[in-house]
Amino acid sequence: xxxxxxxxxxxxxxxxxxxxxxxxxxxxxxxxxxxxxxxxxxxxxxxxxxxxxxxxxxxxxxxxxxxxxxxxxxxxxxxxxxxxxxxxxxxxxxxxxxxxxxxxxxxxxxxxxxxxxxxxxxxxxxxxxxxxxxxxxxxxxxxxxxxxxxxxxxxxxxxxxxxxxxxxxxxxxxxxxxxxxxxxxxxxxxxxxxxxxxxxxxxxxxxxxxxxxxxxxxxxxxxxxxxxxxxxxxxxxxxxxxxxxxxxxxxxxxxxxxxxxxxxxxxxxxxxxxxxxxxxxxxxxxxxxxxxxxxxxxxxxxxxxxxxxxxxxxxxxxxxxxxxxxxxxxxxxxxx
Amino acid sequence: xxxxxxxxxxxxxxxxxxxxxxxxxxxxxxxxxxxxxxxxxxxxxxxxxxxxxxxxxxxxxxxxxxxxxxxxxxxxxxxxxxxxxxxxxxxxxxxxxxxxxxxxxxxxxxxxxxxxxxxxxxxxxxxxxxxxxxxxxxxxxxxxxxxxxxxxxxxxxxxxxxxxxxxxxxxxxxxxxxxxxxxxxxxxxxxxxxxxxxxxxxxxxxxxxxxxxxxxxxxxxxxxxxxxxxxxxxxxxxxxxxxxxxxxxxxxxxxxxxxxxxxxxxxxxxxxxxxxxxxxxxxxxxxxxxxxxxxxxxxxxxxxxxxxxxxxxxxxxxxxxxxxxxxxxxxxxxxxxxxxxxxxxxxxxxxxxxxxxxxxxxxxxxxxxxxxxxxxxxxxxxxxxxxxxxxxxxxxxxxxxxxxxxxxxxxxxxxxxxxxxxxxxxxxxxxxxxxxxxxxxxxxxxxxxxxxxxxxxxxxxxxxxxxxxxxxxxxxxxxxxxxxxxxxxxxxxxxxxxxxxxxxxxxxxxxxxxxxxxxxxxxxxxxxxxxxxxxxxxxxx
Numbered sequence: 001x002x003x004x005x006x007x008x009x010x011x012x013x014x015x016x017x018x019x020x021x022x023x024x025x026x027x028x029x030x031x032x033x034x035x036x037x038x039x040x041x042x043x044x045x046x047x048x049x050x051x052x053x054x055x056x057x058x059x060x061x062x063x064x065x066x067x068x069x070x071x072x073x074x075x076x077x078x079x080x081x082x083x084x085x086x087x088x089x090x091x092x093x094x095x096x097x098x099x100x101x102x103x104x105x106x107x108x109x110x111x112x113x114x115x116x117x118x119x120x121x122x123x124x125x126x127x128x129x130x131x132x133x134x135x136x137x138x139x140x141x142x143x144x145x146x147x148x149x150x151x152x153x154x155x156x157x158x159x160x161x162x163x164x165x166x167x168x169x170x171x172x173x174x175x176x177x178x179x180x181x182x183x184x185x186x187x188x189x190x191x192x193x194x195x196x197x198x199x200x201x202x203x204x205x206x207x208x209x210x211x212x213x214x215x216x217x218x219x220x221x222x223x224x225x226x227x228x229x230x231x232x233x234x235x236x237x238x239x240x241x242x243x244x245x246x247x248x249x250x251x252x253x254x255x256x257x258x259x260x261x262x263x264x265x266x267x268x269x270x271x272x273x274x275x276x277x278x279x280x281x282x283x284x285x286x287x288x289x290x291x292x293x294x295x296x297x298x299x300x301x302x303x304x305x306x307x308x309x310x311x312x313x314x315x316x317x318x319x320x321x322x323x324x325x326x327x328x329x330x331x332x333x334x335x336x
Numbered sequence: 337x338x339x340x341x342x343x344x345x346x347x348x349x350x351x352x353x354x355x356x357x358x359x360x361x362x363x364x365x366x367x368x369x370x371x372x373x374x375x376x377x378x379x380x381x382x383x384x385x386x387x388x389x390x391x392x393x394x395x396x397x398x399x400x401x402x403x404x405x406x407x408x409x410x411x412x413x414x415x416x417x418x419x420x421x422x423x424x425x426x427x428x429x430x431x432x433x434x435x436x437x438x439x440x441x442x443x444x445x446x447x448x449x450x451x452x453x454x455x456x457x458x459x460x461x462x463x464x465x466x467x468x469x470x471x472x473x474x475x476x477x478x479x480x481x482x483x484x485x486x487x488x489x490x491x492x493x494x495x496x497x498x499x500x501x502x503x504x505x506x507x508x509x510x511x512x513x514x515x516x517x518x519x520x521x522x523x524x525x526x527x528x529x530x531x532x533x534x535x536x537x538x539x540x541x542x543x544x545x546x547x548x549x550x551x552x553x554x555x556x557x558x559x560x561x562x563x564x565x566x567x568x569x570x571x572x573x574x575x576x577x578x579x580x581x582x583x584x585x586x587x588x589x590x591x592x593x594x595x596x597x598x599x600x601x602x603x604x605x606x607x608x609x610x611x612x613x614x615x616x617x618x619x620x621x622x623x624x625x626x627x628x629x630x631x632x633x634x635x636x637x638x639x640x641x642x643x644x645x646x647x648x649x650x651x652x653x654x655x656x657x658x659x660x661x662x663x664x665x666x667x668x669x670x671x672x673x674x675x676x677x678x679x680x681x682x683x684x685x686x687x688x689x690x691x692x693x694x695x696x697x698x699x700x701x702x703x704x705x706x707x708x709x710x711x712x713x714x715x716x717x718x719x720x721x722x723x724x725x726x727x728x729x730x731x732x733x734x735x736x737x738x739x740x741x742x743x744x745x746x747x748x749x750x751x752x753x754x755x756x757x758x759x760x761x762x763x764x765x766x767x768x769x770x771x772x773x774x775x776x777x778x779x780x781x782x783x784x785x786x787x788x789x790x791x792x793x794x795x796x797x798x799x800x801x802x803x804x805x806x807x808x809x810x811x812x813x814x815x816x817x818x819x820x821x822x823x824x825x826x827x828x829x830x831x832x833x834x835x836x837x838x839x840x841x842x843x844x845x846x847x848x849x850x851x852x853x854x855x856x857x858x859x860x861x862x863x864x865x866x867x868x869x870x871x872x873x874x875x876x877x
Contacts, residue, residue: 144401145409145422147468164358245754249761256355257760265422266413267348272811274760276349311408318402 003134003301006085007103007110009326014112014136016103019085021050023101023112026329033087035114036098037062037177040331050074050082052089054097054212058177061204076125092116093127094283095178096209102130110134111297117282118289119148122189123182123214127293135299136326139307140284141262148262148286154279155183155190158258161277162192162234169232169252170277173241173259176202178283180238181209183260184216186281187236197222197232199239199248222251241273262286291315306331337440337466339367340375341473347484351756356486360494364521371440373516376495378477380488382515386447388459388478390416396460400425417475424463424471438465441516443474488587489729499524507541507728508665509533511588536607536658537577539588540665541728543609543655545718545735552736553699553719560723562669563694563702565709566716566737567652568627569613570634574651576602577661583612594636598649601687604679607658609726610651610691613713617650617689624652624713650687653680654718657726665726672726706738716740742829743845743871745770745863746854748780749824752802753813755787762795763802763814766850768826772841772865780818781865783841786828789849797853798824823859827852833871843868 007016013025021031028045035041035051037058042051044063049056053073060067074080076099080087089099094115101112111132118127141148162170174180180202187196195218198206203221210216222237232252243249244257259275262282270278285293290312294302302323304312309325316323343363350356360379364372377383397406397420406423413419438446443462450458459478463471476482492510496503501524512533513520522528571586581602583592592599598612614630616622625647632647633639656676657665664672680690694717696702706717716739724734747768755764765787769780790798801816801824808815817823829851836844843865 143409143412144405145413145419147422149468164362165355245761247761255760267345267418268414270349274754274756274812276351276355276756277346278349308408308412311405314402314404314408 001106001108003108003110006105006108007112007134007136009328011329013328014326016082016085018105019082019087019103021082021085023103024114024331026331031082032068033101034059035092035101035112036094038095038115041114044068048072050080050087052076052097052099055099057208058097058205061208062177090128090130091125093118093121093124096124096181096212096214098124098178100127100130102132108133110136111299112136113138115140115284116293117285118293119151119282121182121283123178123185123209129293129297131297132299134301134303135294135297136303136305137290137294137312138284139290139304139309139312141282141286142290142304142308142312144287144311146262146265146286147288148265148282149280151182151186151281152190154260154281155186157277158187158236158279159190159192161256161258162236165256166234168234168254168256170234170236171244171249171252171255171257172236172238172279173244173257173261173275174238175261176240177205179260179281180240181206181214181216182283183279183281184219184238185214188215188217192236193217194236195220197235197237199237199243201240201243202238245274294321337443337470337473338437339363340371340378340440341467341470343375344473344476344482344484345469347486351485353490356490357494357497360486360491361498364495365498369518369521370516373518373521374440374444376491376517377515378482379484379486379491382488383444383477384448384515385444385477385480386450386455387480388455390479392456392459393417393420393475393479396420396456396463397423399460417479417481418472420463421468421472421475424468437467437470438462443477447478495520495524499526504727504729504731505530510541511539533663535577535580536661536663537575537580537582539573539575539582539584539590540607540657541588542571542573542586543726543728543735544730545720545737546730546732548719548736548738556699558696558698558702560721561719562722563696563705563717563719564654564691565694565711565714566718566739567611567613567624567691568713568715569611569630569652571609572612572651573607573609573657574599574602575607575658577605577658594633594639595649596639597644598651598687601684603683605660606656606679608651608653608676608679609655609657610653612649612651614647614649616648617652617686618692619685619689624711626713648686650689652689652691654691655726667725668723669720669726670722702738707740709740739831742831743833744827744829744851745867746825746857746861747783747828748818748859748862749798749801749816749826750780750782750818751813751815752798759795762799764795764799766798766826768828769818770841770863770865770868780859780862781841783839783843783865783868784828784830784845784848786826786848786850789829789851790853794850794853797855818859820860821858825854825857825859825862826850827854833868835872841865841868843872 012027014023021033022029023033024035024041025032031048032046033050034055037055042059044067047069049068050072056071056073074089086104088102092098092100092114103110109132111130115138116127174183184196197220256276258277258279260279260281263269264278264280302316303326305326305328313323313325346359409423410419492506493503495506519531523530573584575582581599583595583599585591613624615625656672659675677690680688719736721734747770749766750769751767752763753765755762767782767785769782771778772781805817806814807817828848830845830848832846834844
């Protein structure tokens with residue numbers, strides 16, 4: 001069987017005609033397999049959804065009780081038969097509950113990585129390589145310029161800045177699912193134990209992470225009603241980056257804008273966004289991690305999705321690994 | 337190198353002056369000699385470092401990297417130095433640790449000791465040893481493109497902040513010192529005496545005036561002050577001692593070579609502060625010519641005989657800093673002026689004259705004189721405290737400049753951009769335009785940009801207008817509604833206006849700011865480009 005017969009791109013997303021399911025579809029479908037809870041991968045309105053327990057919980061938190069018609073939870077490594085296709089979920093190391101999905105039929109195995117990373121992250125299970133014939137990799141940071149530094153060094157920059165500018169509120173931009181909780185956990189691991197203030201948009205997900213056993217220390221809402229602006233002097237405030245351009249940010253004292261993202265590797269990106277303190281912390285692979293993952297798994301073919309596909313395809317060509325871009329649309333980088 | 341690289345990374349993204357000062361002062365305090373001295377020189381524009389051509393850097397990176405992958409990377413990043421710093425040899429994950437990175441001083445010494453054939457391998461070697469952000473700093477230094485928004489003045493202010501020494505004292509010493517400035521730091525940290533100048537024939541930082549603002553003069557007694565005309569030329573400093581004769585611009589650039597007519601006529605020893613102008617001196621009875629005539633002589637390394645004939649230059653003397661090799665900056669303005677008058681009296685009459693004092697008894701009288709000066713090349717008046725010593729920098733109080741009234745136009749807001757720091761949630765940078773005749777009929781064309789002049793309350797109004805009337809977005813910039821019957825009219829004040837080939841409108845304003853919000857006006861009532869062109873023509877006489 002040709003791999004395309006088992007799985008191929010369609011306008012709705014990757015589709016398996018034999019098992020009659022989509023993976024991370026961008027529009028409502030009959031049956032969806034979801035890799036993780038970021039809104040570009042996990043959308044509401046599917047009839048049936050198969051995902052990890054945590055991903056289903058996160059979808060419910062974000063979209064409400066009726067986020068889908070019927071849900072089915074699976075554990076890592078469990079094998080499920082979907083209309084004659086063998087399906088299993090494996091940790092992707094991206095955010096809480098994130099999974100790669102292995103799809104197998106007649107000895108042919110395709111692994112859809114979803115979004116993944118190889119760096120250490122105490123807020124989710126680490127990536128596990130799964131042997132396969134076709135590896136479908138993301139390429140969010142698929143350019144040789146991306147080398148994510150040790151996230152603790154980045155957090156040290158934040159803590160140094162708090163000492164240098166003790167009167168300024170440090171506003172740390174971090175996306176609501178995954179990045180925010182990871183950043184808070186990292187700040188704690190680097191020895192900062194003051195209360196951390198969060199934007200309202202993060203509250204539900206932070207509570208969920210804490211409920212899953214991830215200690216985030218003392219978290220307080222960054223609401224002005226309860227306290228004077230002075231309360232935020234020298235404080236760490238975590239919120240979605242979009243909020244910092246909004247009137248919301250005016251409650252803070254001389255805010256110093258930080259942003260935790262892999263994109264902060266490039267100075268011009270930081271400058272355009274008005275970021276004073278870029279923190280290069282990513283939930284995706286950097287370039288060397290993408291390359292080493294492909295070499296480690298050793299698939300006979302690589303398909304590249306969302307991101308800078310052409311550079312990774314070029315690298316595969318140079319290494320004589322058959323590769324092609326999938327040109328899937330609809331995936332922005334909510335997670336980074 | 338690591339400390340300097342970290343400093344650069346922060347400075348590039350820190351818009352506020354106070355934020356930059358904190359970062360700089362911390363760097364100077366925490367970094368050892370001689371590294372901090374070279375860092376200071378790099379920031380203040382005084383670092384002498386062997387340069388490397390971008391083509392060589394590109395060659396070096398392509399020795400190890402696929403050209404297609406490099407091109408993808410360069411296209412994405414857009415800056416050669418940054419691209420190379422990021423892609424170099426697959427990154428710096430397990431190279432030399434922070435404590436054993438090459439020091440800035442080692443890098444400078446090493447680069448400057450290289451012969452031509454050694455540069456390539458030395459650069460490759462350094463790129464291998466440095467981490468990503470140090471590589472970026474190194475590449476910016478050797479390609480000579482350190483654009484990080486720090487002026488020499490700001491760096492000196494940071495030295496003052498870290499040591500508690502007065503910035504004017506640092507300015508006074510500055511041009512007699514060279515990198516890595518160890519005696520300077522020793523004095524700043526109280527470990528040594530103040531450094532002493534070897535010769536006066538160097539550039540000395542100039543004393544600057546503050547503009548007169550509302551209420552400034554009321555508190556002052558006119559009898560304590562002298563006034564003189566403010567001429568529209570360029571401020572210069574002549575220094576002559578022991579046969580060395582130099583002409584410096586106000587920022588310390590050596591422009592001796594472009595003005596042999598002036599420098600060749602120097603027959604005195606000392607340091608004189610004055611205005612460089614074109615035309616005739618007062619003593620020669622020929623008129624002083626306009627700034628655009630002077631521009632013919634500026635920004636040239638050499639000058640032709642024809643230029644010298646057509647645009648003869650001279651210096652109108654304002655002040656005397658050194659009399660021969662004696663520093664008289666601590667004496668009073670009137671005392672220094674008396675000595676200056678003696679020197680100028682004996683100097684060639686066609687090249688030097690003394691700036692005349694403008695007699696007045698009340699501020700109102702001076703105001704009337706200022707508004708109607710006797711010569712079109714006069715920009716206003718200077719007001720100097722008679723007993724003021726000559727102090728480098730822009731101190732508030734001893735010297736004022738009082739220009740003719742600024743220009744004013746009514747313009748229409750076209751684009752707005754968010755500000756920085758505490759203004760980061762406000763649209764506070766405004767591009768404004770006026771009406772012009774175009775092939776498509778009457779249109780608003782952009783003529784300038786202003787980001788201050790308004791109060792906090794006015795900023796709220798402006799910001800709300802932008803948010804409510806955005807018609808398009810380009811990255812951080814928003815286009816706002818601007819139609820004949822709907823839009824926001826801004827009264828813009830500015831200090832001067834020139835022709836410009838760089839701006840589409842053909843004019844460039846000096847120092848534009850928002851004087852008033854004209855919500856009482858409609859965009860159709862705003863000014864026309866022809867008004868601005870006429871201002872340029874009036875100025876050119």
